[in-house]
Amino acid sequence: MEESRAGDRTVTLKDLANELGIHPSTVSRILHSGSEVARGAASLATAERVRELARNRGYSPDPQAAGLRTRRTRLMGVIVPRLSDLVLAIMYEGIDEAAAELGYSTFVMNSRDDPEEQRRKTDIMLARRVDGLIIGDAHLDGGLLQELTARKVPFVLVNRRVPGYPSATCDDLLGGELVADHLWSKGHRNVAVIAGEPYASTAVDRTAGFVDRWRSLGGKIPRKAVVWSRFDTAGGREAAESILTHCKPRPTALFAVNDFAAIGAMGALRSHGLSVGDDVAVVGFNDTSLAAELPIQLSSVHSPMLDIGRTAVQLLKHVLDGEHVEPVRLEPTLCVRESSA
Amino acid sequence: MEESRAGDRTVTLKDLANELGIHPSTVSRILHSGSEVARGAASLATAERVRELARNRGYSPDPQAAGLRTRRTRLMGVIVPRLSDLVLAIMYEGIDEAAAELGYSTFVMNSRDDPEEQRRKTDIMLARRVDGLIIGDAHLDGGLLQELTARKVPFVLVNRRVPGYPSATCDDLLGGELVADHLWSKGHRNVAVIAGEPYASTAVDRTAGFVDRWRSLGGKIPRKAVVWSRFDTAGGREAAESILTHCKPRPTALFAVNDFAAIGAMGALRSHGLSVGDDVAVVGFNDTSLAAELPIQLSSVHSPMLDIGRTAVQLLKHVLDGEHVEPVRLEPTLCVRESSA
DNA sequence: ACCTACAACCCAATCGATTGGGTAAGCATC
DNA sequence: GATGCTTACCCAATCGATTGGGTTGTAGGT
Numbered sequence: 066m067e068e069s070r071a072g073d074r075t076v077t078l079k080d081l082a083n084e085l086g087i088h089p090s091t092v093s094r095i096l097h098s099g100s101e102v103a104r105g106a107a108s109l110a111t112a113e114r115v116r117e118l119a120r121n122r123g124y125s126p127d128p129q130a131a132g133l134r135t136r137r138t139r140l141m142g143v144i145v146p147r148l149s150d151l152v153l154a155i156m157y158e159g160i161d162e163a164a165a166e167l168g169y170s171t172f173v174m175n176s177r178d179d180p181e182e183q184r185r186k187t188d189i190m191l192a193r194r195v196d197g198l199i200i201g202d203a204h205l206d207g208g209l210l211q212e213l214t215a216r217k218v219p220f221v222l223v224n225r226r227v228p229g230y231p232s233a234t235c236d237d238l239l240g241g242e243l244v245a246d247h248l249w250s251k252g253h254r255n256v257a258v259i260a261g262e263p264y265a266s267t268a269v270d271r272t273a274g275f276v277d278r279w280r281s282l283g284g285k286i287p288r289k290a291v292v293w294s295r296f297d298t299a300g301g302r303e304a305a306e307s308i309l310t311h312c313k314p315r316p317t318a319l320f321a322v323n324d325f326a327a328i329g330a331m332g333a334l335r336s337h338g339l340s341v342g343d344d345v346a347v348v349g350f351n352d353t354s355l356a357a358e359l360p361i362q363l364s365s366v367h368s369p370m371l372d373i374g375r376t377a378v379q380l381l382k383h384v385l386d387g388e389h390v391e392p393v394r395l396e397p398t399l400c401v402r403e404s405s406a
Numbered sequence: 407m408e409e410s411r412a413g414d415r416t417v418t419l420k421d422l423a424n425e426l427g428i429h430p431s432t433v434s435r436i437l438h439s440g441s442e443v444a445r446g447a448a449s450l451a452t453a454e455r456v457r458e459l460a461r462n463r464g465y466s467p468d469p470q471a472a473g474l475r476t477r478r479t480r481l482m483g484v485i486v487p488r489l490s491d492l493v494l495a496i497m498y499e500g501i502d503e504a505a506a507e508l509g510y511s512t513f514v515m516n517s518r519d520d521p522e523e524q525r526r527k528t529d530i531m532l533a534r535r536v537d538g539l540i541i542g543d544a545h546l547d548g549g550l551l552q553e554l555t556a557r558k559v560p561f562v563l564v565n566r567r568v569p570g571y572p573s574a575t576c577d578d579l580l581g582g583e584l585v586a587d588h589l590w591s592k593g594h595r596n597v598a599v600i601a602g603e604p605y606a607s608t609a610v611d612r613t614a615g616f617v618d619r620w621r622s623l624g625g626k627i628p629r630k631a632v633v634w635s636r637f638d639t640a641g642g643r644e645a646a647e648s649i650l651t652h653c654k655p656r657p658t659a660l661f662a663v664n665d666f667a668a669i670g671a672m673g674a675l676r677s678h679g680l681s682v683g684d685d686v687a688v689v690g691f692n693d694t695s696l697a698a699e700l701p702i703q704l705s706s707v708h709s710p711m712l713d714i715g716r717t718a719v720q721l722l723k724h725v726l727d728g729e730h731v732e733p734v735r736l737e738p739t740l741c742v743r744e745s746s747a
Numbered sequence: 748a749c750c751t752a753c754a755a756c757c758c759a760a761t762c763g764a765t766t767g768g769g770t771a772a773g774c775a776t777c
Numbered sequence: 778g779a780t781g782c783t784t785a786c787c788c789a790a791t792c793g794a795t796t797g798g799g800t801t802g803t804a805g806g807t
Binding site for chain 2: 793794
């Protein structure tokens with residue numbers, strides 16, 4: 066009757082069974098099946114004895130062993146460009162939460178948006194026998210996705226979409242439109258877009274939403290005013306530099322498809338002696354926690370990152386259950402702040 | 407001789423063995439042991455045949471099965487306050503890289519610095535049978551750590567240290583001293599500290615390093631000028647507000663133990679009509695990628711976050727190998743920028 | 748001719764949980 | 778009292794890899 070038997074590493078089903086003088090399989094059924102199979106497998110009295118013993122012996126089933134038998138690991142693999150990208154980090158938090166609620170654990174890996182890494186990381190995940198993948202770094206020319214489909218690997222996309230595959234994303238087109246409406250209504254007529262990476266649907270959709278709406282409002286956007294760039298601060302800075310030097314009448318507003326790029330752009334503007342908000346309006350995207358806290362508060366399209374992550378998990382669960390799923394787009398809202406007010 | 411036999415899910419050792427007419431155990435020995443055990447287990451010719459077949463059948467061992475037998479999962483569990491904290495995200499990138507190089511995979515979980523969550527997440531990790539833990543959210547009153555030690559769970563700390571346990575951290579004391587030297591030499595004599603959370607060694611050490619050095623330089627720091635706060639932008643803003651209202655002769659310099667708190671403080675200063683760099687110098691800590699890209703570039707203590715993560719993995723490996731390990735502190739450097747120049 | 752040594756394998760148990768198929772006892776029904 | 782139906786279990790195979798202990802066959806030594 067000691068605290069815990071020091072010799073034994075962990076308690077197994079067999080330990081419990083021996084102690085109660087019943088068969089491991091009975092214990093398994095009692096503990097495993099939520100009282101559906103349990104009744105018919107054991108008497109209520111026995112079931113209670115087993116559950117209690119399990120509780121105070123601190124029994125926890127070995128997922129290795131269970132997985133070996135059932136061919137399911139209850140593991141979801143998550144691939145993101147980089148976790149140090151705040152947007153993906155938050156989506157991942159949503160993913161991890163929702164997965165935990167369904168009894169799954171998650172693996173994350175960074176692909177740095179490099180196709181070779183994507184493939185490598187995918188293979189590692191599959192070698193770990195994940196039940197399915199949540200892919201946050203999909204490129205629009207989805208070679209890898211085709212391959213995964215062919216190999217019958219269950220997966221869904223998150224953050225970025227690729228037509229034809231299930232995904233949980235922000236409605237990026239709408240987001241771009243919101244910004245166009247906002248800047249137009251503020252009287253801006255000469256604008257530029259820091260468009261992000263052309264292989265990412267986020268960048269393409271936000272830009273397209275903005276540009277199309279802008280034109281349908283009667284505005285004009287020259288080619289030069291749409292600058293593709295990296296998503297980080299340095300990328301935004303460079304893009305803004307390029308806009309400032311090449312766009313002849315200087316734009317009075319910038320739309321960056323990403324908050325970090327927007328912050329970089331704000332830096333560039335300041336280096337040119339321009340004041341953000343007065344001389345040039347800036348609007349970002351995602352409404353990361355920084356946006357509202359910057360010295361000059363940044364207008365940004367709020368995207369429900371946590372929910373996007375959670376939704377991705379739901380979708381993957383449906384896929385794993387063999388159901389058919391459609392892409393989901395969650396609605397963004399515009400937060401107007403100092404930088405464009 | 408088809409591309410791959412469509413019916414079979416995955417290739418197993420037995421498949422390979424059958425195909426070559428030898429025993430699975432022989433195949434295992436050939437594939438497993440790096441030519442030490444391999445010789446003696448099979449002829450070079452056989453070994454080559456096995457290796458080749460494994461290669462083009464795309465064999466990858468099932469870690470579930472292997473782990474079940476060997477009692478090792480080659481999994482490291484990582485617990486952080488939150489991955490959306492850029493600092494931890496980057497350390498995690500280092501951890502994941504280094505772990506992959508050693509043939510380990512990693513699990514991350516967020517504890518939100520909540521003791522109950524820490525315990526829960528630890529339990530989940532252990533239930534997943536990780537080989538060891540890397541703990542990034544250790545609190546100075548390490549109750550959980552004692553418990554883990556008692557349960558003989560191998561672990562190391564990262565980012566934050568707790569005396570008596572192995573850890574990989576930045577030399578935070580030195581970091582604080584660097585800032586003190588810098589501000590003192592710039593002629594500041596009236597300073598305040600945004601000190602972070604008192605349960606985190608990072609906060610305590612950086613603050614102590616700064617304050618002690620400041621006093622040994624002959625400076626004075628009143629109680630009120632050291633404000634404990636959350637690590638995020640909002641926390642920094644609040645702390646700065648408190649300093650601006652309560653410190654009678656307004657300080658000419660602020661040291662925030664974290665870049666995000668520093669950014670929040672910059673926002674507060676601006677709201678008070680003070681110019682960062684001219685009226686009040688601000689220095690942050692960690693030199694996150696934002697620091698150099700902000701509109702007003704932020705001076706910050708650069709800490710080698712990636713290396714800290716990598717080091718933690720090395721330490722845990724040593725612990726797993728039964729070796730004794732000492733805490734490691736990596737050296738920070740000061741990056742002086744606009745905000746304090 | 749006999750023994751030893753080594754090379755090159757094979758055998759079978761094992762890890763812990765799951766699961767399809769029993770079986771024995773007890774009761775009711777015809 | 779034979780049959781059928783529950784109830785409450787037990788049995789044994791199985792998942793895939795690992796590993797301590799064999800077994801065979803051949804070469805070399807004396």
